[in-house]
Amino acid sequence: MGPKLLAISGLLCVLAAQSAFADECRERPNKPAKEIHKKLKVWMKKKDAVQYTGYMSRKVLEIPNLGCAERKLFQALLDDARDKLPESKMTELRSGLPVLHTDPSLYFPISMSEQGKNGDCVITFDLPRAGSATNIKANCDHEGFVESAEQAVASMVFSPLAIDDEFIPQEGLTYPLTYILD
Template sequence: MSMKSGLFAGLAATTLFAAPALAQDCTATPSDGALESQAQLNTLLDDGYVQFAGYLALVAYAQSADACADRQIFEQAYVRASQSEDSSIMVQWENWSRSPLDVRYPRAAANDGFGSECTVRFDLPQAGPAQNVNVDCTNPLFKSPIREGMRQVMWAPPHVGERFTPAEDLSFDLSFSSVIQDWVF
């Protein structure tokens, strides 16, 4: 982790935990929305989307300034994400972390032994799935499976406690052959 990102994570943690005494004195009941978010954050954490869940918890914590019971829920999720970062399934790619890209090899291409070279272009206006995904392949059979796979990829800051960096016109290349081994971008 860079010094800048370490400083931000430290400031975020300090801000997040600056008022633990207030949170401990809270006797309010969490809102239905916070309880629903808690379940969704726990599912993300259980599934290994640690950086994404930590980012969402941090944002929700900041947005629930006047609801101490809701803040407790998001604080707990953030702490769990921070403690679970080493077991995340998300991988680093440039300035972001992302969940794995799962592309199903098209049956017609597999039967005929065809491969493809593909370029994927997309925007990251916010954490979550990519937007404006455009796929260009030498074999058109691969376009749809790649688009479908990209819908499932979650993008987040590189580490829990860091800010998300929006970007436009990002791209990466994929190469598929009839020997399915390492498809990594």
């Protein structure tokens, strides 16, 4: 899991723990809620990950005993995501999963370019939850492409097909990549 997604997951745990003690409505949401909200707003605006933002907002709203100030904050974010859904830049991976390429991190390794080599890779990975892939392993016909291929899949963010869908964990997904010199 990428560091940004790990930070969001950690904050969700803190938010769930703090919300369990929320007996009355506060004027302002607690600090973890504000931090998560801020990160998700950035995802929606700068990364165009509308489905992912909406899904994560919905998951926060499912936290038992969520305080009313926090509920208002994330309900507004979920409503905003639903309104902006047509603007989403999430594309469909060959497996049918929506994916956001958060970083154009696919690069042609210099050493392979200098040798004039093209290459094919098959990347295997797991998706235990929405967000980043885990257990990423590239099998390439040239070892020089492995790091680039693994980084490419690590830069992807996965979401359910729609905001109101559940994310279905999957193991052993494959993604083929071909490196061709221009």
